[in-house]
Amino acid sequence: MKDTLLALGIKKRNKQINMSWQEIADQSDGLFTSGENFRCWVKEQLRKKGELKSKGVVVEKATLPNYKETVEINKDGSHTSDKLLTMSAEQCKDVEYLLKAHGYDTKAWELVSARNNIWNVYSKVDGVQTLYSSKISVKPRKEVLSLEYIREVFDEMSSNYKLPTFNPVRYNADGKMLEVNISDLHLGKIADLSTSNDTYNHEIARNRFFHVINDVITRTSHYKFEKILFIYSQDFFHHEGLSTSTTSGTKMETDLRWNELFKMGVQMLVEAIDILSQVAPVETIYIESNHDRQISYYAIEYLYAWFRNNPNVTVDNSPLSRKYIEFGKNLIGFAHGHNEKKRLAFLMPTEAKEAWSRTEYREFHLGHLHSEQSVTEQNGIIVRHISSVTGTDTWHHSQGFVGSQKKAQSFVYDRDLGLLDVLHINV
Known part of the structure; x- marks a missing residue:
């Protein structure tokens, strides 16, 4: 009883309740005859406990459980x-x-x-x-980009976008195919010298992206191409967007908000395809990857809508995780490489049976590892891991994944003779 009365008296002293001293004393079942008597008792109890401050405010000493959050x-x-x-x-x-x-x-x-x-x-x-x-x-949350927002970005870009100036001079219907491969750009990644011994941000990513495209076009000026295969959809975005996490939920450090990431990304892709399509007709495809499986799919749907009436651009927006491109006697498979592991060599003849029977030169091009691994041949298929121009962030530095050359690779194919040339574009 006295503990309860003391608690009420402390609240009264701290002006936490509106009751008078007399009203509290009246609830004491006769222990205190007056409000003043009760007030003096409270004051004496606090003095004994050493909890009385000069201004009459009690220092709270709550007994909380030892709870581990x-x-x-x-x-x-x-x-x-x-x-x-x-x-x-x-x-x-x-x-x-x-x-x-x-x-x-x-x-x-x-x-x-x-x-x-x-x-x-x-x-x-x-x-x-x-x-x-x-x-x-x-x-x-999985729904990181609304259809409304994508529509807004599309409409805004439609009204403001200007076609890059470029003179198409090398198209040849009986020529060769150029594969421009910019895997693992990781737009939105942030790296700092103080934590990863490297510098990377969205501006550097954009500059490297267009450096690769311009360098490839310049260095292949002696070729005439029947078509250009533009491969970008392998961790083009660093994270899924709103959650700033990978597809599986791992949090990423980033220098772009989700809406800025998507807007900048699709603008870069539209501009890149416009530049390439002035050299030869362009085909681009969606490839599932582990950082941006969802937002990259939204981007390919954006490109599909943007170029829907352009006869020089083909956009494969199928959600299949692996894709196969047949060009003459060449069959090239594309996958990110984070899931298939040693099964790759047996997937191509199963998933692309008819194309397999018609072709002689077969390759698989993979991303994910950010470096050019040893090229292997399995079951008659050459397997290549494509390098990346992306920076080294804090996590990769802490894990010791450092030292890989920052470069992209592009490939020139002849319909009958297979792979003719591999270009290494260093940044």
């Missing part, structure tokens, strides 16, 4: 957060409140499950408090 990052990209929270019964059922209370952006994360257990805690100032042991599971 934790955040777990799971293999599937989801998070499990466990915290001790002060909230009401209504707030326990409020999804948005729970996400914010655990520190998650409601636009980037969605609640999977929640469990809240009551903890009754005694405080000398507030008496018994009701806290909640709150444990939630969350996962990154």
Whole structure:
């Protein structure tokens, strides 16, 4: 009884309740005859405990449980957060409140499950408090770009975009095929000398991207091409967008907001295709990868709509994770390479049976490793890992993945003679 009265008296001294000293004394079942008597008793109790301050305000010494707050990052990209929270019964059922209370952006994360257990805690100032042991599971939202936003970017670019000036002089219907391959650009990645011994950002990425295109065009001026195969869709974007995470949910450091990332990316791709299509007809394809599987698919749909009436541009927007291009006696397969591993050599003759029977020169071009690995031949298929012009970020530096040459590779094919030339474009 006295503990409860003391807690009320402390609240009265701290002006936390509107009751008078007499009203509190009247609830003491005769322990105190007057409000003044009760006030003096409270003051004496605080003096004995050493908790009385000169201005009459009590220093709170709450007895809180030894609660260990934790955040777990799971293999599937989801998070499990466990915290001790002060909230009401209504707030326990409020999804948005729970996400914010655990520190998650409601636009980037969605609640999977929640469990809240009551903890009754005694405080000398507030008496018994009701806290909640709150444990939630969350996962990154998959819908990172709305159709509305993509439409806005499309309309804005349609009204402002100007075709790059370039004179097409080398088209030849019976010529050769040029593959311009810019794998693993990672637009939106940030790298700093102080943490990764390298510098990289969206401006550097853009400059390197167009340097590769211009260098390839210049160095192949002695060829006439029947078509250009433009390969970019292998981690072109560093992250999926709004969540700034990879497709599986791993958080990435970035220098671009999700909307700026998408807008800049599609503008670069449209400009690149326009430049290449003035040399020869262009074909580009979607390839599934581990950093940007979703946002890259939105980008290919954007390109499909943008060039829908352009007879010199073909856009393959099929969501298949692997693609095969047949050109004369050549069959080239494309995959990111993060899933297939040693199965590649047996996939081509199964997935592209008819083209396999018609061709003699067969290759697989893979990204993902950011470096030119040893070229191998498996089951009659030459397997190449394509280099990257991207920078070395903090994670790659900490793991020791350093020293790879920053370059891109492009390839010239003859319909009958196969691969004629490999160009290495250093940056």
